[in-house]
Amino acid sequence: MRPKGASAAAWSQLGAAVEALGQRRTPELFAAEPDRVERMSLEAAGLYLDFSKQRVDAAGLEALWSLAQSAQVTDHLRQQFAGDAVNFTEDRAALHMALRAPRNAHQPPGGPAIAEAVHEVLDRMEAFVHRVRSGAWTGATGEPITDVVNIGIGGSDLGPRMVCEALAEQVRGPRPHFVSNVDATELSRVLAGLRPASTLFVVTSKSFGTAETLANARSARAWLVDALGDAAVAKHFVAVSTAAERVSDFGIDVDNMFGFWSWVGGRYSLWSAVGLSIALSLGMDGFRALLAGAHAMDAHVRDAPPEGNAAVWMALIGIWNTNGLQLPSQVIVPYAQALARVPAYLQQLEMESNGKTVNSDGVAVQQQTVPALWGDVGTNGQHAFFQMLHQGPTALPVDFILPVSLDHGHPDQHRMLIANCLAQSEALMQGKSAGQVREELRSQGLSGQALEDAVPHRVFEGGRPSTTILMSCIDARSLGALLALYEHKVFVQSVVWGINAFDQWGVELGKQLASVIDDELRLAVPGEHDPSTAALLHRIVDGRTAEG
Template sequence: MSEAVWKKLQGLDKPTLKALFGADPDRLDTFATRIDMGDEESSTGILFDWSKTHLDAAHVAAFEELAEVMNFDGRRAALFDGEIVNTTEGRAAEHTAQRGVGKEESVQLAAENHHRMAAIVEAIHRGAMGEVKHLIHIGIGGSALGPALAIDALAREGALVDVHVVSNIDGCALEQAFAGCDPATTMLAVASKTFTTIETMTNAESALIWLRENGVEDPYGRVVALTAAPEKAIEWGVDETRILPFSESVGGRYSLWSSIGFPVAMALGWPDFAEFLAGAAAMDEHFRDTDGMANLPLRAAFGDQYYTRLRGCQTRGVFAYDERLALLPDYLQQLEMESNGKSVKVDGSPADGPTAPITWGGVGTDAQHAVFQLLHQGTNLVPVDFIASIMPGHDLAFEHHRILLSNCFAQGAALMAGKASEDPARAYPGDRPSATILLDEVTPATFGALVAFHEHRTFANAVLMGINPFDQFGVELGKEIAKQIEQGGTKFDPSTEALLALAGIN
């Protein structure tokens, strides 16, 4: 049945952005929607403006039909009810339960784990484990990208503990963290779902050696383990009182809300971390309770599908006009491409069209002087998301922020309008799409809602494509071959053999 809907979508007219605005004086009211969180006295929110995309009433109606055909309501309900939605691994995906929205038993378990984490965080802040000025958080993938993003966004000033996130197995990364820390006042957080991840455990062993060589008598006593396999952490040497577990049903790239968020809570303090969870919960409730076009993550997925499948766009640009959100494109790369970078559907049959585009981006205004030439005049059509905050994150003259926001809004206007010229080199074709996500200010609540929005957008896209966003077998083959290289005895292609010999590895 979905083939018929896609055929209908492909046959619809594709008006220009200028024509869409000209034909619909209420377009902004239709495609720009604000979501609020908090109480009336301290309400804050985010505006999601999709008016500069090519979505129109006809396409929206067809996409809503596609959502019905693909059983969006049923799959969304299964997600929140804690049913098995990761079919290839036979698991639920219960990251929303970490925010208090989901199956009752799972929400209760998450609350208990959070209570345990809060107790440890607050005890450390009170000095129960001695003076702690620094935390080296060791993880990789979802165990590192989320914490690094959240700390950079929310804890640039006034952090209660100086946190260094280390993910790369390259020793230069760990040495850089060592250089910024005093071993006598440093703790380690080791984050691994299985507590067997080779990069993480190798880095953790080296960090223990660093502590020991610098006078720390009991390095293991300075470790907090964040894992879904507590028994493995105990076996490795961590005392069970300093193990913060999370559920096996919480996937790595969706785990920021679980004990993987420990370094965020250490930097911010528990009240701000709780506000972060509450902001995400507000987006969860919106996504769960809102239908069709009014559902913001689903609306965004309609736009994503329009450009990927109907206009052949192979990439999507994300540009944060806020230095605090500089790591957001990196975070979204994993979230979107590891989730939806698939070539088969849930039932194992080949995908019937392109799936996830390549997510890339940068920070404005730097990106304007680097990659925006291609966006405005290149031969590739690239839908763009602009993300900004009305309130600045600094105390300098407002002129800085005025120029920043002026440039952000100008780029969207210029991509849409273009500019004719008799000189082809100076002509801008225009009719190039963008969406704008405008936060009132970057707070734990709005940031939590922003991240949760993208999680649900990723899930909505997966449902419309009929794929499973919760497995990631594509990352395994390279790991298996790396193990074969370490073990020796396996012959590879001539190029790989020559590289190994040149590097002195085989």
């Protein structure tokens, strides 16, 4: 069953709720609803989510539940867990939940055969990880592996890189490094700090044909061969792929190839063998804890009714802001340096999944789908873009992600971090009126025209929406739950919008044209293009010719 999206009547109800809300600010909603925090907060898989600072009232929430009901969100979630082809343009399931279901799971996602295949790969990963971390696997010269370089791009990079950075303090094995950009500057900088004899490369590409990944892998291979010879490749390269022939042609022993399946989309793949670099760095226990946290969130999303379902809340509040209040972007602000790459990870997850212009019938969508998503860590963001969040002409919703405890030995600084996070969300919601500003300036000795001239610049509109997500700490389990929460949010939104969250045809056109232009640059013979691209190509080629 393809998602048809919410009904016209449900969208109309949403519009009416927005109109009825009018200009009411969030502090007014708190005053009218004494139990607002209790009604708009919930716990799921160890996370605590507070939606009460969102600018939505009871009628708005009722309209959102109607939207979810009319889109049959519960049925579509059930289909996804069952392994139905929810990726309908490619006739595939989207069963990343199966990757993190425990071996003894009752009714595992997709069924027992898929569960068996998943755990077979996990067992192979575990054996390999143990050999590397114990020193039984050595490089060509007999040295143990001290550094692992993951070469991939997109989902084959963003997830493992983000997790390894988030959990860096828990790394007890080889040091993880990541190379994704075809700009060889990244590869050169990584290799500059490494020794060939103790470095293991993990080339991550399902097809083993991704142009950027293979360019970096070939350059890394040349660096290794230059130092240790061709025979060393098999001891210093492994693959996460399904293309055995291509892997073998590269010089990698196919016994050291770890596969995954067509139902694992790239941006949902860190839970699969794509997470091999995570497991090598954290150990298999750490990787399994990550899976366990995600599975706990899966179980919550599968079993909780919509009104108590964290992912449904996340999805519907986002729809309220995007389609109801017409807010153009979503800001992600983790108050933890360890989570610095979470905004970039979520950019791919959300915008590659739901950045679509046609619905399941191939007809142009009637609503905006995914908003632009961006952000940075607090408190850095406070000294960069928070000015716009507080006083810019357009309100932008913020997700604050806050670990309650951090084990870095500096409790006073973590207390300051918490204080800043809570203060920012409160300030965005409460604002500061002209009357409050006048009283404050008078107490500082300002009066007359100077006071009146100063007032407009110090007024904060307030009523600016935010959600706060509390994590008890940053460990593998909590991180797994957080990431799975956003995954399910994305799917629920796609169902309401009636689009496919699991294809990404928009990525392909530019890649196809890049291949053509690359050949033209190599031959120094520009082909037929639009006037702008043709002029740029000629300028670049002519400039190179002149330098040569």
